[in-house]
Amino acid sequence: MQSHIKINLEFECIIGILDFERIQEQKVFIELEAKSKKFLDYAKICSRIEKIYKKKKFKTIEQSLKYICKNIKKHHKKLKFINITCYKLEIIHNAKVGATLMKKY
Numbered sequence: 001m002q003s004h005i006k007i008n009l010e011f012e013c014i015i016g017i018l019d020f021e022r023i024q025e026q027k028v029f030i031e032l033e034a035k036s037k038k039f040l041d042y043a044k045i046c047s048r049i050e051k052i053y054k055k056k057k058f059k060t061i062e063q064s065l066k067y068i069c070k071n072i073k074k075h076h077k078k079l080k081f082i083n084i085t086c087y088k089l090e091i092i093h094n095a096k097v098g099a100t101l102m103k104k105y
Contacts, residue, residue, distance in 0.1 A: 001038060001039055002036070002037060003034075003035070003036045003037075003038060004033075004035045004036075005032075005033070005034050005045070006031075006032070006033050007030065007031070007032040007033075007042055007046055007049075008029070008030070008031055009029070009030040009032070009046050009049060009050065010028070010029045010030075010089075011027070011028065011053070011054075012025040012026060012027050012028070013025055013026070013028060013050075013053040013054050013057070014026075014054075015028060015058050015059075015061065015064065015086075015088070016060075016088070016091070017060065026089070026090050026091060027088075028086055028088055028089065029086070029087040029089055029098075030049060030084065030085070030087075031084070031085040031087075032045070032049070032083070032084045032085075033081075033084075034072065034079060034081065034082045035079075035082075036076055036078050036079045036080055037080060038076070038078040045072065048071065048072075048075070049068060052068060052071060061086045061088070061098055061099040062101070064086055065085075065099060065100070068084060069101060069103050073105065079105055080105055081102075081104050081105070082101075082103050082105075083100065083102040083103075084100065084101055084102075085098055085099070085100040085101075086098050086099060
């Protein structure tokens with residue numbers, strides 16, 4: 001069974017290198033698209049992503065994306081493709097800033 005999922009996920013976590021970012025949680029928005037040769041449970045993936053971000057308190061968005069990709073691939077060996085973006089929603093008053101990582105396996 002092939003699986004193709006799209007996820008939009010919003011939560012608060014510690015992420016960033018500036019002093020205030022290491023203290024105060026901020027809103028992040030995750031966009032994820034993944035394809036696999038086997039079933040992908042989007043509820044479990046959403047839960048895993050949020051738990052990882054809250055636990056790891058990443059310093060950079062890029063670091064977080066690399067870690068998330070490795071973690072999802074580790075739990076879903078038949079993963080063929082992942083495209084993930086993390087946005088910081090409140091760091092700059094009039095902008096949504098972030099980074100994207102795309103991997104093909």
